[in-house]
Amino acid sequence: MSQTKTWWKEGIVYQIYPRSFNDTTGNGIGDLRGIIEKLDYIASLGVTIIWLNPVYDSPNDDNGYDIRDYRKIMAEFGTMEDFDELLSGMKERGLRLIMDLVVNHCSDEHKWFKESRSSRDNAYRDYFHWWPAEKGTPPKRWSYFDVEENAWKYDEQTDAYYLHYFAVKQPDLKWENPAVRKEVYDMMHFWFKKGVDGFRMDVIPFISKDTSYPEINATEPHEYIAYYANGPKVHEYLNELNTEVISKYDAFTVGEGPGIAIEQALDFVHEDRKEMDMFFHFDLMSLDRAPGEVFKMREGGYSLVEFKKVFSDWDAAFQKAGWGSLFLANHDFPRSVSRWGNDSPEHWKNSATLLHTFLLTMRGTPYFYQGDEIGMTNVCFTDIEDYRDINTINRYKTVQNRGGDLEAFMQSEQHAARENARTPMQWDASANAGFTSATPWIKVNPDYENGVNVEAQLKSKHSVLSYFKDITALRQAHPALVYGDYECIRPEHERVYCYTRTQEDQRFLILLNFSNEVERFSLPLSISYNRKVKLISNDKILDDKTFKEFLLRPWQAIVYKLEN
Numbered sequence: 393m394s395q396t397k398t399w400w401k402e403g404i405v406y407q408i409y410p411r412s413f414n415d416t417t418g419n420g421i422g423d424l425r426g427i428i429e430k431l432d433y434i435a436s437l438g439v440t441i442i443w444l445n446p447v448y449d450s451p452n453d454d455n456g457y458d459i460r461d462y463r464k465i466m467a468e469f470g471t472m473e474d475f476d477e478l479l480s481g482m483k484e485r486g487l488r489l490i491m492d493l494v495v496n497h498c499s500d501e502h503k504w505f506k507e508s509r510s511s512r513d514n515a516y517r518d519y520f521h522w523w524p525a526e527k528g529t530p531p532k533r534w535s536y537f538d539v540e541e542n543a544w545k546y547d548e549q550t551d552a553y554y555l556h557y558f559a560v561k562q563p564d565l566k567w568e569n570p571a572v573r574k575e576v577y578d579m580m581h582f583w584f585k586k587g588v589d590g591f592r593m594d595v596i597p598f599i600s601k602d603t604s605y606p607e608i609n610a611t612e613p614h615e616y617i618a619y620y621a622n623g624p625k626v627h628e629y630l631n632e633l634n635t636e637v638i639s640k641y642d643a644f645t646v647g648e649g650p651g652i653a654i655e656q657a658l659d660f661v662h663e664d665r666k667e668m669d670m671f672f673h674f675d676l677m678s679l680d681r682a683p684g685e686v687f688k689m690r691e692g693g694y695s696l697v698e699f700k701k702v703f704s705d706w707d708a709a710f711q712k713a714g715w716g717s718l719f720l721a722n723h724d725f726p727r728s729v730s731r732w733g734n735d736s737p738e739h740w741k742n743s744a745t746l747l748h749t750f751l752l753t754m755r756g757t758p759y760f761y762q763g764d765e766i767g768m769t770n771v772c773f774t775d776i777e778d779y780r781d782i783n784t785i786n787r788y789k790t791v792q793n794r795g796g797d798l799e800a801f802m803q804s805e806q807h808a809a810r811e812n813a814r815t816p817m818q819w820d821a822s823a824n825a826g827f828t829s830a831t832p833w834i835k836v837n838p839d840y841e842n843g844v845n846v847e848a849q850l851k852s853k854h855s856v857l858s859y860f861k862d863i864t865a866l867r868q869a870h871p872a873l874v875y876g877d878y879e880c881i882r883p884e885h886e887r888v889y890c891y892t893r894t895q896e897d898q899r900f901l902i903l904l905n906f907s908n909e910v911e912r913f914s915l916p917l918s919i920s921y922n923r924k925v926k927l928i929s930n931d932k933i934l935d936d937k938t939f940k941e942f943l944l945r946p947w948q949a950i951v952y953k954l955e956n
């Protein structure tokens with residue numbers, strides 16, 4: 393990987409989903425003042441950058457990913473004054489802020505779209521993708537959140553179809569129109585002038601489209617996604633965005649990268665190309681999906697060997713240039729400990745802390761999602777009435793309309809649904825986990841009563857939260873854990889993930905037992921050292937007295953420093 397040192401490579405990101413973070417107004421919805429109230433807590437975690445999910449004015453068809461006004465704060469979340477106060481509170485504590493940039497699409501309630509749909513010769517007509525009905529039915533495009541899975545919506549007013557890769561209320565913006573691009577860049581300058589430090593760019597590879605809208609050779613969703621991510625001008629637009637905006641600030645961008653294959657990675661993040669700084673690839677997120685499915689999990693979970701391969705391959709992709717991002721969860725995926733660990737009472741704590749150890753000892757910028765630091769788990773709703781997410785609700789309707797197996801669908805959603813990540817942050821053991829004094833917009837996970845809450849964990853030195861702080865401090869203290877070379881040891885081992893991180897004379901050995909059993913693990917001959925010093929472990933060491941042999945407890949994680 394590129395060894396040019398920057399604050400965003402050394403940073404540790406904490407993602408906040410404001411709707412579910414902390415409610416101070418008593419309306420059951422989190423707000424900006426709720427984040428302000430918790431800034432000392434966030435800073436105490438040892439994280440350095442906050443990524444804020446969309447806080448802009450929105451009718452909330454997709455919880456803020458459908459923006460009505462890019463320069464206004466969502467009324468439920470507060471005001472622009474609150475935002476300014478939040479940002480200055482972050483700066484005071486040395487925290488940087490990245491905002492969500494949602495510009496593949498906006499809301500159908502945005503002024504641009506209201507104008508655009510009003511007549512074929514409106515000045516904003518060409519801000520969106522329209523297909524006149526007299527040309528017949530447009531060539532098929534798959535949609536993520538549409539009940540019919542159809543990305544073209546017929547609009548009577550002008551007798552034409554508009555394109556929406558996501559929900560009907562999220563029309564895609566037409567980047568081919570330079571006026572649209574200029575609007576986006578101006579808006580980004582507006583936020584940079586306030587002092588933000590960068591953007592997480594929502595589905596950014598989708599922005600370029602072939603506006604002749606040809607028939608495409610795709611039937612499965614993932615084939616459409618790969619096509620969407622490879623529009624003819626995606627690199628040109630990203631380079632322009634960088635030149636016009638990002639390059640003018642001490643800032644970074646991280647793209648959401650569905651559809652970007654590993655072979656293309658450097659085309660997006662090679663420093664010389666000046667497009668974006670890093671992106672979230674989707675290889676890990678699809679590892680435990682059923683074949684050909686975008687949302688459904690496969691039986692039997694994931695294999696550790698495949699898991700290691702994803703991380704090793706992506707590390708290798710950035711060996712000489714570019715930079716990677718590391719994440720195990722976010723607001724679109726189930727909870728990390730429930731998905732990659734084991735959230736049963738016996739293994740919950742070790743597996744949550746093992747996953748923290750993993751992200752914080754890998755190369756790349758690590759991203760944590762709110763609640764990870766206390767080991768929040770999947771809520772596993774069983775009743776469709778409990779879901780608020782357009783994704784689950786609309787796909788439920790799709791299955792229903794097609795006479796499909798609703799029971800199987802609900803079963804699958806328990807583990808796959810995005811709302812596993814969106815239940816309120818668990819602050820204490822009082823009603824609603826201290827998130828709100830009202831009825832929360834979505835149900836709280838009842839496990840807040842069993843120690844999965846901040847207050848309880850602050851009191852114990854041995855909590856998931858305490859460990860999280862220790863391991864963020866460990867990473868901050870050792871730049872070799874950020875920049876050092878990564879080598880996977882015994883990649884074929886099915887239960888233990890072992891690797892070294894090396895930079896000059898600094899060398900670390902990381903051992904992670906991804907299993908429910910005690911494991912004996914021995915290092916191959918190729919690893920040589922004279923002495924090892926334990927830096928951290930999430931459990932008591934069972935036995936590491938024999939040279940190069942280790943006995944690991946279930947889900948135990950250990951970091952050693954190796955000395956010659």
Ligand code: GLC
Pocket residue numbers: 454457458494558594595648723724
């Ligand atoms: C991204 C967001 C997701 C949203 C979608 C449409 O995938 O992370 O939450 O629903 O884009 O904007």
